[in-house]
Amino acid sequence: MSRAEKGLISEIQRYSIHDGPGIRTVVFVKGCPLRCQWCHNPESQRPVPELLYYPTKCSNFRKCLEICPLGALTEAGGKIQIDRSLCNNCGDCSQACPTGALKIVGEWMGLDPLLAKIKKDLPFYQTSGGGVTISGGEPASQPEFVAQLLRECQRNAIHTAIETCGYVKWEVLSHILNYTNLVLYDLKVMDPEKHKAFTGVSNELIVHNAQRLAQQRIPTIIRVPVVPGYTASNENLEAIARFAATLNSVEEIHLLPYHRLGEAKYQKLDREYKLEGIAPLREEELETLAHLVESYGFRVQIGG
Ligand code: SF4
Ligand code: SF4
The missing domain is CATH 3.30.70.20 (Alpha-Beta Plaits)
Structure with missing residues (x-):
């Protein structure tokens, strides 16, 4: 693949403890093929400033x-x-x-300045077992830049993770995986029709890529946004757990509780927020769902 000079970055978050092990720098790239109705990063969906x-x-x-x-x-x-x-x-x-x-929102950044920012926190990564996580948006929406960034991180002994929605050509994803130590793989809804209704796309490619990813034996954590009325049913969580049990690189599932922190961003972008009025689940309800998923043999964490 040719060299991508710059990447379009919507945010860089230092000292994160929610997107992979240890203390991490999370780089949010701009551009995503999905339009999840609950998305709390709508500013990262379109691939332009x-x-x-x-x-x-x-x-x-x-x-x-x-x-x-x-x-x-x-x-x-x-x-x-x-x-x-x-x-x-x-x-x-x-x-x-x-x-x-x-x-x-959205800044074109060169590889070297971005890497310099990431390297500032090397001592934190080393003492905490942390590293860098590329999130978004979808990391594979800027595959060449992201692959180069991950490769340079690994060259500097920085642990690398990506958070992907999985809706990407396998050749593109597998190129990025060459430089990835951990995959945070989003599974939202197992029913293809509902997936299409809630996110704009069917989940067939996502499911297929999860199966191919499992053959790579890269440690993978499944992440499920738990959204009342959309993804948070026993039926859906059990379907995800059953499917994840067929993937031999998955031992852990994270349930990401729906929250309304992204709602204000829709107004700032003059976009409609379709989940207005939906209340987050109570802690007991989340724990019940967590126990259900645990019963399939996974370590389960509520939150990232
Ligand atoms: S409102 Fe006008 S000045 Fe501001 S970003 Fe748009 S075109 Fe540019
Ligand atoms: S995959 Fe993530 S960034 Fe993309 S629309 Fe869904 S929630 Fe938002």
């Missing part, structure tokens, strides 16, 4: 209205309105905004 608007930070300074070369911004009721059909996400308004109310 995007403008976010934080009304609570807005001082109605109005400088942005003059700056926008495309006339995409107007003001109504003390708030800035973005005409997304005009906006090309150039970022000029965010540069002019003194309070950070307009912000571009």
Whole structure:
């Protein structure tokens, strides 16, 4: 594969203890082939930089209205309105905004500066058994850049993990796997029709890739978002556990409780949040589901 000069990164999170073992740096790449209705990272779905608007930070300074070369911004009721059909996400308004109310998410970063950031925390990785995790979005949406990044991390003795939705051509995923020590593999819904209704795609490729991944014998943790009314049924959790039991590289399943922290991001992107009003599960309900999955012989963790 040819050398990808830069990757589009939506966020870099240092000192994470939720996305693989030890203390980790999590690199969120931008671009995902799925549209999970519960996604709490909607800003990482589209493979382009995007403008976010934080009304609570807005001082109605109005400088942005003059700056926008495309006339995409107007003001109504003390708030800035973005005409997304005009906006090309150039970022000029965010540069002019003194309070950070307009912000571009998604930065093109070269391999070397990104690696330099990751290496800053080498002592933490070494003492905690941590490393780097590439999440997103979907790491395989930028396969060449991600493969190079993981390879360089391994060359620097940094443990590597990816969190993947699995909806990717096997040749692409397997290229990245060459430089991956641990896979966090998302399984959401086993029923193909429901999977399509909830995420926009069928799960056949995801299931098939999970089977091929198991043959690689790379340690794999299955991650399941537990979303009331969508994925959080006994039937679905048992179907996932039964399937995971056929994958010999899986010993552990993480149940990721649905939360509403991503809801505000939909407003900042002017997108509809379809799960409005859905309450997260109570702790006892999560524990019941965890025991159910445990009964299939897995170590189960609630949370990442
Ligand atoms: S990102 Fe560019 S085009 Fe979009 S509103 Fe701001 S200045 Fe206008
Ligand atoms: S796979 Fe992950 S990043 Fe992609 S839409 Fe679903 S929850 Fe969001």
